Amino acid sequence: MSAVGIRLEGISKRFAHRVKGEVYAVRDVSLTVQPAELLTLLGPSGCGKTTTLRMIAGFEQPDAGRVFIGEQDVTGLMANQRNIGFVFQNYALFPHLSVFENVAYGLRVQRQPEQEIARAAGDVLALVGLQGYDRQFPNQLSGGEQQRVALARAIVIRPRVLLFDEPLSNLDAKLRVHMRGELRELQQRLHITAVYVTHDQEEAMAISDRIAVMHQGQIVQEGTAESLYRHPGSEFVAQFIGRTNLLSGRVRSASPGEIELEVAGQHLRLPGDAVRATAGQIVRLVVRPEVIELRPADSPDGIPGTIVSRTFLGEKAEYQVRVGEDLLQVTSYNPVQRGLFTVGQPVRLHFPAEGIQLLPGGPA
Amino acid sequence: MTSIAAARIDGWRRTFRDPALFTTVIVLWALLALFILFPLAKLLARTFLDGGQVTLANLAAILRDVNHRQAFWNSLLLAALVGLCGTWLGFVYAFAAVRANLSRAWITVLDAASLLPLISPPFTTAIAMIYSFGPRGLITYHLLGIKGFTVYGLHSTLFSETLTYFPIAYLTLKPILAGIDPNVEDMAFSLGSSRWRVFRTVTLPLTVPGLANAFLLLFAASLADFATPLILAGNSFPVLPTQAYLQITGLFDLKGGAVLSFVLLVPALVVYLLQRYWVSRKHYVTITGKVGAQTTIKSLAPWARAPLLGACLLLAGVILYFYVLLFYASAVVALGANHAWTWRHYQVIFTEGLKAIRDTLVIAGAGMPLGGLYGILLGYLVARKIFPGRQAMEIVSMINYALPGTIVGIAYLIAFNDPPIVLTGTALIIVACYVFRYSPTGIRATVALLQQIDPSIEEASQGLGAGSGTTFRRITLPLILPAFFAGLGVVFIRSMTAISATIFLVSINWTLITVRILENMTELSLGPAAAFSVLVVVIVFAVIVAISGLLRRFRTPGAVDMTSILGG
Numbered sequence: 001m002s003a004v005g006i007r008l009e010g011i012s013k014r015f016a017h018r019v020k021g022e023v024y025a026v027r028d029v030s031l032t033v034q035p036a037e038l039l040t041l042l043g044p045s046g047c048g049k050t051t052t053l054r055m056i057a058g059f060e061q062p063d064a065g066r067v068f069i070g071e072q073d074v075t076g077l078m079a080n081q082r083n084i085g086f087v088f089q090n091y092a093l094f095p096h097l098s099v100f101e102n103v104a105y106g107l108r109v110q111r112q113p114e115q116e117i118a119r120a121a122g123d124v125l126a127l128v129g130l131q132g133y134d135r136q137f138p139n140q141l142s143g144g145e146q147q148r149v150a151l152a153r154a155i156v157i158r159p160r161v162l163l164f165d166e167p168l169s170n171l172d173a174k175l176r177v178h179m180r181g182e183l184r185e186l187q188q189r190l191h192i193t194a195v196y197v198t199h200d201q202e203e204a205m206a207i208s209d210r211i212a213v214m215h216q217g218q219i220v221q222e223g224t225a226e227s228l229y230r231h232p233g234s235e236f237v238a239q240f241i242g243r244t245n246l247l248s249g250r251v252r253s254a255s256p257g258e259i260e261l262e263v264a265g266q267h268l269r270l271p272g273d274a275v276r277a278t279a280g281q282i283v284r285l286v287v288r289p290e291v292i293e294l295r296p297a298d299s300p301d302g303i304p305g306t307i308v309s310r311t312f313l314g315e316k317a318e319y320q321v322r323v324g325e326d327l328l329q330v331t332s333y334n335p336v337q338r339g340l341f342t343v344g345q346p347v348r349l350h351f352p353a354e355g356i357q358l359l360p361g362g363p364a
Numbered sequence: 365m366t367s368i369a370a371a372r373i374d375g376w377r378r379t380f381r382d383p384a385l386f387t388t389v390i391v392l393w394a395l396l397a398l399f400i401l402f403p404l405a406k407l408l409a410r411t412f413l414d415g416g417q418v419t420l421a422n423l424a425a426i427l428r429d430v431n432h433r434q435a436f437w438n439s440l441l442l443a444a445l446v447g448l449c450g451t452w453l454g455f456v457y458a459f460a461a462v463r464a465n466l467s468r469a470w471i472t473v474l475d476a477a478s479l480l481p482l483i484s485p486p487f488t489t490a491i492a493m494i495y496s497f498g499p500r501g502l503i504t505y506h507l508l509g510i511k512g513f514t515v516y517g518l519h520s521t522l523f524s525e526t527l528t529y530f531p532i533a534y535l536t537l538k539p540i541l542a543g544i545d546p547n548v549e550d551m552a553f554s555l556g557s558s559r560w561r562v563f564r565t566v567t568l569p570l571t572v573p574g575l576a577n578a579f580l581l582l583f584a585a586s587l588a589d590f591a592t593p594l595i596l597a598g599n600s601f602p603v604l605p606t607q608a609y610l611q612i613t614g615l616f617d618l619k620g621g622a623v624l625s626f627v628l629l630v631p632a633l634v635v636y637l638l639q640r641y642w643v644s645r646k647h648y649v650t651i652t653g654k655v656g657a658q659t660t661i662k663s664l665a666p667w668a669r670a671p672l673l674g675a676c677l678l679l680a681g682v683i684l685y686f687y688v689l690l691f692y693a694s695a696v697v698a699l700g701a702n703h704a705w706t707w708r709h710y711q712v713i714f715t716e717g718l719k720a721i722r723d724t725l726v727i728a729g730a731g732m733p734l735g736g737l738y739g740i741l742l743g744y745l746v747a748r749k750i751f752p753g754r755q756a757m758e759i760v761s762m763i764n765y766a767l768p769g770t771i772v773g774i775a776y777l778i779a780f781n782d783p784p785i786v787l788t789g790t791a792l793i794i795v796a797c798y799v800f801r802y803s804p805t806g807i808r809a810t811v812a813l814l815q816q817i818d819p820s821i822e823e824a825s826q827g828l829g830a831g832s833g834t835t836f837r838r839i840t841l842p843l844i845l846p847a848f849f850a851g852l853g854v855v856f857i858r859s860m861t862a863i864s865a866t867i868f869l870v871s872i873n874w875t876l877i878t879v880r881i882l883e884n885m886t887e888l889s890l891g892p893a894a895a896f897s898v899l900v901v902v903i904v905f906a907v908i909v910a911i912s913g914l915l916r917r918f919r920t921p922g923a924v925d926m927t928s929i930l931g932g
Contacts, residue, residue, distance in 0.1 A: 057823075057827060058826075058827075059823050059826070078382075078831075079823065079826040080826045080827070080829045080830055080831050081829075083829070084827055085827070086823070086824065086827040088820045088823070088824060089820075090818055090820060092818060092821045092823065092824040093821075093824075094824070094825070094839055095821075095843070096842045096843060105825065105828055105830075105838070106828030106829055106830075109825075109828055109829045109830045109834060110829060153824070153828070154827075154828075157828055157829065
């Protein structure tokens with residue numbers, strides 16, 4: 001069976017809110033997921049990512065817009081008519097059924113012959129590494145094992161698409177990292193289209209082919225992890241993907257190929273095709289902590305600042321540096337060889353031009 | 365506005381698209397209309413319509429009678445007193461059970477004693493009261509030698525009803541007191557409060573909503589109680605339910621009975637609405653998800669423990685004494701006069717009374733599965749499905765439960781006596797009365813259980829291709845089986861013990877044990893009445909043991925236990 005894509009065309013979902021009245025959980029979202037791609041919907045809680053996923057599954061009906069799985073318009077269909085595999089945040093295992101019966105459930109609904117059920121359920125349990133767990137009940141399993149049962153139950157029916165709703169958030173940190181690797185590997189092995197919802201940007205970056213960042217019911221940016229990190233389109237995305245410093249600057253002059261900025265009283269020259277800028281305009285600079293280089297205060301140029309705090313983490317050191325009114329985060333790798341700065345010490349900060357991203361406007 | 369309308373249309377659309385849901389909703393509404401709304405409408409019509417004209421004349425005529433007005437105030441007075449005394453007793457009892465560091469054995473004794481009144485047929489305490497304090501009472505006449513003590517009146521009705529209904533307050537208050545984290549009390553101690561001050565400023569205020577709730581529940585129970593005042597209140601203290609009964613059975617005045625039961629309906633409904641929609645929502649939820657540190661409860665001073673336990677044991681002792689007396693009375697020739705052992709009374713009930721026993725078991729047996737099924741279906745729909753009129757369905761389903769039995773009985777009598785639907789004299793009318801009156805406990809148990817089952821479990825089934833019918837049968841039903849057993853258990857128990865509604869519905873064809881007990885008592889053959897009562901207690905107890913066993917077998921997370929259901 002070849003993988004099929006998913007297409008959302010302008011879907012919206014409203015909810016009645018106790019205080020705010022009618023609110024949009026999802027507003028005019030359009031999205032295309034390529035066949036066999038793993039796309040992550042990433043955003044803070046309440047951004048509409050889970051609602052979007054549930055509309056793809058058919059647990060919610062959009063108030064407007066259409067949902068396609070493959071070339072089929074499934075908008076009006078209930079979840080049981082869509083042939084999907086859904087993995088819930090809390091696993092939603094059937095507590096009164098054994099592991100085997102949990103996995104066999106979807107096959108029994110399809111009225112498969114008993115022999116086929118035993119074979120398919122056995123295969124899938126082996127695939128997720130749960131041979132011999134047939135007779136166990138969900139409450140006898142650890143969190144990771146429950147997670148595997150939920151996964152086995154979802155894939156055994158050979159769904160057209162796999163949908164994950166924060167599947168790892170109930171696991172402890174170490175297991176989470178391990179399981180996300182397994183999920184990714186399984187998705188690629190099965191060659192199946194998947195949509196994955198999480199609020200954890202690291203998990204999103206680790207697992208996805210592509211990420212769609214959601215904010216207040218809308219998709220604000222889509223792209224690979226690398227492109228989102230390197231070219232955030234908004235302050236929200238810049239702050240949500242990775243850690244970042246946001247600085248304001250004034251455009252002194254803009255010529256094709258180069259922009260000259262004034263930041264914290266210092267002049268900065270950047271390659272100028274990132275934003276269309278005119279002289280006098282206020283712009284925002286996205287500066288990742290790891291691109292800033294700290295040098296001793298007596299070095300010739302750079303922006304002067306003072307170390308406010310230092311956290312030594314072995315392979316890196318994290319500083320907070322006061323620059324004028326702003327507090328900047330700076331990460332220094334291999335600090336033992338490069339030398340550590342102490343709290344209260346004056347320093348100079350160097351911003352390499354190629355590591356800085358410009359965003360238009362913003363508060364001065 | 366438009367979006368609300370759109371949401372409503374969306375609700376209809378979804379309902380229509382799911383044929384199983386649609387059919388169930390329609391069938392349930394038809395049943396609710398026929399067995400709850402229709403009789404009530406007929407009752408109101410009988411009260412307010414005369415020859416097609418709306419009139420208050422019937423109401424005015426009844427209220428002009430000083431006896432009836434007296435009965436109204438008496439009912440309210442009795443209910444308020446029972447509410448106060450019962451709540452107080454229940455609180456003391458619950459406080460001893462959860463705050464006095466009693467051993468498990470003591471708590472079991474207290475629990476067992478409080479369970480007895482909940483599962484007894486009516487008249488049980490009344491019979492025991494007459495044996496103890498009547499004209500030839502064991503205590504008043506034989507023991508104390510008092511002559512001419514009148515057992516009939518407010519005092520003994522109050523005493524008997526308080527003993528019968530205080531377990532409701534106990535069951536309401538126990539979880540609330542148990543839910544108060546001892547660490548909160550410890551905190552108050554650490555801030556320098558004395559024990560009494562902690563009780564006054566922390567423990568008691570946290571219990572206030574529970575106390576109000578218990579008071580209203582007891583008020584409603586007493587207001588509706590028909591059996592106790594019928595025996596014990598006497599002529600000097602008329603109350604509404606007995607007045608309505610006498611109006612119909614004594615004077616054959618159906619209209620007068622209807623009007624009187626309407627007068628009773630008003631306070632009953634007010635109390636129910638207060639309890640359900642105001643007090644029961646005012647819970648102080650102290651559940652934080654984290655269990656506080658283990659600590660011993662220090663609420664009670666060591667010296668106060670013994671008197672408190674003593675008081676509770678005295679109360680339990682009185683209850684046990686009543687039941688022992690009942691059993692003794694069923695096994696001797698004539699209690700108070702001739703104490704020779706005999707099987708005579710049991711012979712009577714198993715020969716002359718056999719039809720009543722058989723009828724009662726048939727009716728209870730038929731009502732049991734129907735009530736259980738109806739309870740979980742309605743509870744499931746109300747808790748889980750979105751369809752138009754969902755809240756209305758929940759409210760309507762509770763009406764017959766909330767109303768005093770006398771009203772329901774008279775309403776059924778009026779509604780099903782004439783065409784189009786004639787059910788008078790059949791078993792069906794009694795079964796229907798029990799099912800729609802006592803299934804709400806099952807409905808609530810189902811709703812409570814479903815609230816603890818994450819909806820995503822049902823969504824998981826749907827996502828795997830199962831329709832709503834399959835999901836209900838394969839996933840939801842097994843998970844709410846405990847509520848099913850609890851629901852059918854309550855229907856069975858109440859079918860064995862209730863009388864207030866069905867006394868109007870029995871016939872030559874179908875009669876009930878409880879009605880035979882009443883007949884025996886009015887004929888002053890107390891021996892067979894006691895024997896019948898013992899039989900009912902034994903059967904009900906056996907059923908409770910069986911159902912508790914089933915509940916243990918099918919225990920799922922958050923399962924309800926039987927005793928907590930009987931209180932509601």
